[in-house]
Amino acid sequence: MSGEEEKDILYVLRHADGAVSLYADEEWAIERGVDPSQLVVVEIPRELYSKGTVQELREYVATYLEAQEEARNA
Known part of the structure; x- marks a missing residue:
């Protein structure tokens, strides 16, 4: 498996x-x-x-956004 995982985009x-x-x-x-x-x-x-549920997507996105915000404030 390659290091580049295929991704999709959500707004x-x-x-x-x-x-x-x-x-x-x-x-x-x-x-x-x-x-x-x-x-x-x-x-x-x-x-x-x-394959994920809407809740799993929401949790992934929330975690991602929190990490981005922490990185900006570091």
Whole structure:
């Protein structure tokens, strides 16, 4: 197996309370009234994207965003 795992992309809106909304593409988010400048693009491992539950995706994204925020504040 190669070191490069295939990934898929989700567009994520993080709410003030820490909850996240997941969108398959930017257009879908915009149709639902989301400001595209607030979206964060998150790469999701293909296995998780195709077989994971929505809750597992939310947890992965939340953990990813928290790690990004900690790295910026370090």
